[in-house]
Amino acid sequence: LKEADALGLAGSEYDAATSKIAAIAALRDASTLEALEAALKEADALGVAGDEYEAAKSKNRLLAMLESAVESSDVATLEAALTGAAELSSHPLFVKAVELKGELVEALDKLREASTLETLATALGAADTLGLGGTEYEDARGRLAEINRSRAEKNQSLATLQSAVDSSDVATLEAALAEASDFADDPLFATAVKLKDKLVKTAETLKLLREGVTLAVLEAALKDAASLGLAGDEYDAAKVKVAAITTLRAASTLDTLESALKEAGALGLAEEECAVAKTKLAAIAGLREASTRDALETALEEAGALGVAGAEYDGAKSKVAAIVALDEAATSEALEAALKEAETLG
Numbered sequence: 001l002k003e004a005d006a007l008g009l010a011g012s013e014y015d016a017a018t019s020k021i022a023a024i025a026a027l028r029d030a031s032t033l034e035a036l037e038a039a040l041k042e043a044d045a046l047g048v049a050g051d052e053y054e055a056a057k058s059k060n061r062l063l064a065m066l067e068s069a070v071e072s073s074d075v076a077t078l079e080a081a082l083t084g085a086a087e088l089s090s091h092p093l094f095v096k097a098v099e100l101k102g103e104l105v106e107a108l109d110k111l112r113e114a115s116t117l118e119t120l121a122t123a124l125g126a127a128d129t130l131g132l133g134g135t136e137y138e139d140a141r142g143r144l145a146e147i148n149r150s151r152a153e154k155n156q157s158l159a160t161l162q163s164a165v166d167s168s169d170v171a172t173l174e175a176a177l178a179e180a181s182d183f184a185d186d187p188l189f190a191t192a193v194k195l196k197d198k199l200v201k202t203a204e205t206l207k208l209l210r211e212g213v214t215l216a217v218l219e220a221a222l223k224d225a226a227s228l229g230l231a232g233d234e235y236d237a238a239k240v241k242v243a244a245i246t247t248l249r250a251a252s253t254l255d256t257l258e259s260a261l262k263e264a265g266a267l268g269l270a271e272e273e274c275a276v277a278k279t280k281l282a283a284i285a286g287l288r289e290a291s292t293r294d295a296l297e298t299a300l301e302e303a304g305a306l307g308v309a310g311a312e313y314d315g316a317k318s319k320v321a322a323i324v325a326l327d328e329a330a331t332s333e334a335l336e337a338a339l340k341e342a343e344t345l346g
Contacts (some may be wrong), residue, residue, distance in 0.1 A: 012322050016046070024052045030099030031091070033067055036060040059088070073131040075104050077130050100130070106133050111140040117151070120144040147250045170199045202228055209234040213270040218284045241267050248277050257281050280306050287316040291346065293323045319345050 004014055023046050026039040034134035036056055043053055062085040068184050069081035071094070088094045110123040120140055128139050157180040159303055165188070173196040179188055208221035218238050225235050244267050247259040257277050264274050284309040286299040287298060296316050304311055322345050325338040 020046050020048050024050075025047050028052055029058075030056065033060065033063045033093070036037070036063065046232075057137065062088055063091070063093055066091075066097050067328060070097050070100055073100070073104060073133070075101060075108065078104070102132055103303055104132055107134050108134075111136040115143065117144070117147050121148065154180075154186075157183060158186060161188055161192050165195055168195070168199060170196060170203070173199070199230065202230065204252045205230060206234050206302055209238040212238060213268055214273055215242060218242050218245070241269060245269060245273050248273060250279065251277055252307050254281070254284050254312060255310075257284070280308050283308050284310070284312045287312045290316060291319070293327075296323070315345070 002270055004017075014322075023039065023043045026035075026042065036059060040053075040056055040060060040132070044054070066085050067082045068087070069077045072078070078097055082094065082097055082101065085091075085094055085097075086286045106125065107126050111127060111132075114120040114123040120143055124137070124140055124144065127133075127140075157176075161176045161180045164172040167173075170185070173192055176195065177189070177192055180186075180192075183189055201224065203223045204261050207222050207247060209230075210216055212218040212221050218241050220233070221240065222238055224233075225238075242264045246261070247256075248264050248269070251257040251260040257280055261274055261281070280303075283299065283303040286325040287296075287308075290296040290299045296319050300313070300316050300320065322338065322342045325334075326342055329335040329338045
């Protein structure tokens, strides 16, 4: 062209050569994939060849590879493309690919490490933004689904447990506690267990208050009832039984023993609670029936050991004294007096 200018040449050949030079310059200057493709297309149309053309074709191929790798959001693909396009290390697309690879590697690490609802949601959100998929992504989604499923199960179990707590029914609580056994660390579980134990204890205590017939059982039941804050008919009836047993144990005379035993029978108290009182009555009968000194002294000893008192006891003592007076009387007057007293006492 320089020589043609010196010769003053012009025409189509000159214009074509000028266009080729412009096309080669465009090949050299093109920096984007779009610009390179346009320049190569123009060069092909003009029949341009040579080093510039080949270099442009190579650059175009490498940039296309980088762009495809960037669009793939795949670490392995990016690594291969970056290795293949190392000569373009200063190109913006190469830099972008390097940055994207770093972001993808970091996102993959977070997907692998995430184990809580919050960290998994964050890691998956970042992966979605980057267009990241693959095994790590699917595994993380699986873990998130499992956490959500477990949380849903927990919420359902705890809702059932709360309903059972509200019902204050032992059978309902036991069923709900069995269903929620995997969530025993939840405060509601401990609350439900405590309530169930209290309800069971309450039912057992009320049963003992109603059915208890011995002092030991009744006193223990009343103590438990007080600790549970129980009151009402069962509590009052148990106190009446305790009072009756106390009266029964303290009774020592014929009248008090018979009255106490009658009350015990009406209340259905245990035979063991009535045994001593009945023994006392038998001792009183023995006092009444004894008429010799030996029999009376034996009966008095037994009655004294049982704590028997009253007219029968005193009468037996009087009989013994009368017999002693008979034995010791030495005069006619003393004998007559002693015999008269003995006859009066039978």
